[in-house]
Amino acid sequence: MKVLSIELSDRSIRASFKENDIEKVVDEHFTDRQEHRIKEQLRDFFEKTGLKSAHFDEHLVSWSAQKSTLIPSNVFTESTPSDLYRLCFGKPSESETIDYNRIPEHGIVNLFDLPSWVKSFFVLNFPRSIIQHEGSHVLRGILSQNAFRLKANLMIYPGYFLLTLVKENKLLFYSQFDQQSPEDIIYHTFFVLQQKELMDEQIRIEVCNGVGNERSICDEVIDNMNKISSLHASTIAYSGDLIQKSILLCV
Secondary structure, three states, rough: EEEEEEEEOOEEEEEEEEEOEEEEEEEEEEEOOHHHHHHHHHHHHHHOOOOOOOOOOOOEEEEEOOOEEEEEEHHHHOHHHHHHHHHHOOOOOEEEEEEEEEEHHHHHEEEEEEEEHHHHHHHHOOOEEEEEEEHHHHHHHHOOOOOOOOOOOEHHHHHHHEEEEEOOEEEEEEEEOOOOHHHHHHHHHHHHHHHHOOOOEEEEHHHHHHOOOOHHHHHHHHHHHHOOOOOOOEEEEOOHHHHHHHHHHHH
């Protein structure tokens, strides 16, 4: 099966696929973030990369955005997506639509906003596309691995990052934080570990580069964390293919 994995935000796109058993990645930053211009840039991207005319059995789209929250399934069924979204984030803008992904194996629902241009572009150009929030993919990915020992995953994007904590094959924490520097990322990560009373435990920390982010920021976070003597980390490492592997779990 030939699969095109697409990581998408309102800033960038990154597409991954296999050709002759070789993993290929192509990406592009948007120079104009107006909705109609993003769609034009997307059309240009798929044309010039040849991905528009290439045959793929599946098109999997991973949407990256900061507004995402997890709701217990039993709470979700007792309310409406719009009411729950307003409770967490306020009223959505006219260009936002409210969407959600069920993750039944863990009894949770990921509630998020999805700009209308995302659906309209992929419905017209790749009608069978499966569009889900990147947080949903990440959760499936980290919980499908050996998640018995304490592990933190830091998914870094321009302006924010997603922090997840898992232990004993259970999700302990999932939230996004604003960030303008590696120091912000380290501060929020340590604060959560302290609040969860996990600072004295051995922990594996994996840092991943979200779409549109500079790899150098991940490297700086890793280097600075390695210098902190109070952190009981067994490993602090870069996880470059976590998102791509996690997206494929939807196939």
